[in-house]
Amino acid sequence: AQSVTQLDSQVPVFEEAPVELRCNYSSSVSVYLFWYVQYPNQGLQLLLKYLSGSTLVKGINGFEAEFNKSQTSFHLRKPSVHISDTAEYFCAVSSLQGAQKLVFGQGTRLTINP
Amino acid sequence: KAGVTQTPRYLIKTRGQQVTLSCSPISGHRSVSWYQQTPGQGLQFLFEYFSETQRNKGNFPGRFSGRQFSNSRSEMNVSTLELGDSALYLCASREGQGGYNEQFFGPGTRLTVL
Secondary structure (H helix, E strand, C coil): CEEEEECCCEEEEECCCCEEECEEEEECCCEEEEEEEECCCCCEEEEEEECCCCCEEECHHHCEEEEECCCCEEEEEECCCCHHHCEEEEEEEEECCCCCCCEECCCEEEEEEC | CCCCEEECCEEEECCCCCEEEEEECCCCCCEEEEEEEECCCEEEEEEEEECCEEEEECCCCCCEEEEECCCCCEEEEECCCCHHHCEEEEEEEECCCCCCCCCEECCCEEEEEC
């Protein structure tokens, strides 16, 4: 079984400041890793994913994430945030075998202050 | 291509009633998954259908059921509604079952049980 822990439930930052949203996972098998964003009253949109290869993954809207196998982490970063980045962010994993469903973390609410 | 659509967007029911939610996947996508999102439990996997067969099931009581039609459209049904069933129900589709396949989410159906 897999589990995902997002270490911060809320992260307030000022506009144009850098941000890091932390994600740790636990799994007995290899996994794929994902970050999704949810804007108010909308479904989830994929920001980026790690399947294999380079551990630094670039996604949409200027976000990137780094997979660290030894730390079992997949932290999301953006060097300079905008008001429009205000949303809830979810880290998720999916196993390579068996029931390949998404297992989500509890989410991190990112609030950008002007 | 049109995105994942879910109907209705909002629903109010009373305890004891039953409800059916509908999901139309992206054209060509054969896998449809359902997730329940609540403030307390976060995003939880309900079930996945692929080619009209339930492939995976989450840890929900038998009151939650679903089906998929030959055109890949899916419905989920909740019988004997309880207050705790109030949630945002998200449907997601993907081309295949592999965990590497991106899941595309619909906007959700917000169910309120009174």
